[in-house]
Amino acid sequence: MQGYTELLFRDVYAEIFSGIDVAVSPFISALPEGRAKDREWNDVLPELNTKMPVIPQVMGSVADDIVLLANRLYDLGHPVVNLNLGCPYKMVAKKKKGSGILCFPDELDALLERLVSGMKGRLSVKTRLGRHTRDEFHTLIEIYNRYPLEDLTVHPRTGVQMYKGDPDLDFFESVLPGITHRVIYNGDLWSLDRFTALSKRFPTISDWMIGRWVIPNPFLPAEIKGDRFDDETKLSLLKQFHDAIYARQVERLDGPGHVTNVMKAFWVYFKDAFEHGDRLFKPLRRLTDLAAYEAAVEQIFAGRPTLAG
Numbered sequence: 001m002q003g004y005t006e007l008l009f010r011d012v013y014a015e016i017f018s019g020i021d022v023a024v025s026p027f028i029s030a031l032p033e034g035r036a037k038d039r040e041w042n043d044v045l046p047e048l049n050t051k052m053p054v055i056p057q058v059m060g061s062v063a064d065d066i067v068l069l070a071n072r073l074y075d076l077g078h079p080v081v082n083l084n085l086g087c088p089y090k091m092v093a094k095k096k097k098g099s100g101i102l103c104f105p106d107e108l109d110a111l112l113e114r115l116v117s118g119m120k121g122r123l124s125v126k127t128r129l130g131r132h133t134r135d136e137f138h139t140l141i142e143i144y145n146r147y148p149l150e151d152l153t154v155h156p157r158t159g160v161q162m163y164k165g166d167p168d169l170d171f172f173e174s175v176l177p178g179i180t181h182r183v184i185y186n187g188d189l190w191s192l193d194r195f196t197a198l199s200k201r202f203p204t205i206s207d208w209m210i211g212r213w214v215i216p217n218p219f220l221p222a223e224i225k226g227d228r229f230d231d232e233t234k235l236s237l238l239k240q241f242h243d244a245i246y247a248r249q250v251e252r253l254d255g256p257g258h259v260t261n262v263m264k265a266f267w268v269y270f271k272d273a274f275e276h277g278d279r280l281f282k283p284l285r286r287l288t289d290l291a292a293y294e295a296a297v298e299q300i301f302a303g304r305p306t307l308a309g
């Protein structure tokens with residue numbers, strides 16, 4: 001997740017929690033000649049990613065640029081590269097990137113053909129059901145099935161839906177048998193109960209991708225693998241998680257305004273760890289001073305907030 005699950009987050013996560021087999025990096029934009037922004041490239045350097053395995057994700061619309069970037073990533077030590085066909089934002093989609101190419105099946109077909117034939121490594125894909133309607137997915141499945149993909153992560157919403165509404169599980173269930181690839185389910189996997197229900201409903205799926213919910217519920221990957229935590233332990237680990245992220249952001253960033261901004265962005269999701277999270281988060285919203293921020297966070301945890309059910 002762009003702006004959230006970069007290396008700093010993944011390192012802190014791996015130091016405190018467990019259960020994640022592999023992370024997919026925030027997308028790396030494929031620039032002309034296969035270049036990438038330094039910040040995005042450095043995020044997937046194997047020598048820095050020692051705590052949690054990472055699969056680089058790329059986004060672009062020019063096949064040659066993506067192939068060149070994927071091959072540079074292969075040479076760096078990444079045998080698999082994930083292609084982002086899910087990003088919903090208009091600015092991205094109008095350039096036929098992310099979910100924006102899903103409503104142009106011929107162009108998607110041509111893109112995949114070029115990638116599969118030009119890439120030294122293997123291609124993994126993350127997709128939505130379509131750009132505008134889920135009906136686009138029938139054609140998309142035919143296209144995906146034609147290529148030797150490593151796996152297909154499906155977030156069963158359309159691009160224009162953004163993150164609103166529920167994932168369309170009924171539709172997903174109806175089309176799942178027609179997909180020949182290993183399918184990874186993604187979308188609104190926020191609790192162990194939710195995981196249990198989904199894994200019962202989709203017994204053929206054995207791989208699950210957690211997005212936003214890893215921030216308020218960092219225990220979930222370990223819980224899925226059988227670990228259990230009492231609320232006392234959870235609260236203490238959540239505090240540790242927050243404090244470690246905060247300490248590294250202070251180290252990394254110049255100036256209190258930048259630090260409080262990234263921490264407020266973190267709280268946008270982190271607050272959902274708690275009952276009445278919005279109310280807890282509110283006093284943090286206007287703070288731009290580190291001492292005031294630290295005091296406000298201490299106060300939140302000192303109040304022993306109830307964890308969200």
Ligand SMILES: Cc1cc2nc3c(=O)[nH]c(=O)nc-3n(C[C@H](O)[C@H](O)[C@H](O)COP(=O)(O)O)c2cc1C
Nearest residue numbers: 001002026027126155186187188189210211212213
């Ligand atoms: C702020 C934000 C940034 C995201 N960045 C990416 C990204 O770089 N690559 C990607 O594949 N998905 C990205 N996503 C989407 C999530 O990976 C995931 O597909 C989506 O949120 C649904 O899963 P969830 O309900 O578990 O969050 C992002 C989502 C959000 C909210």
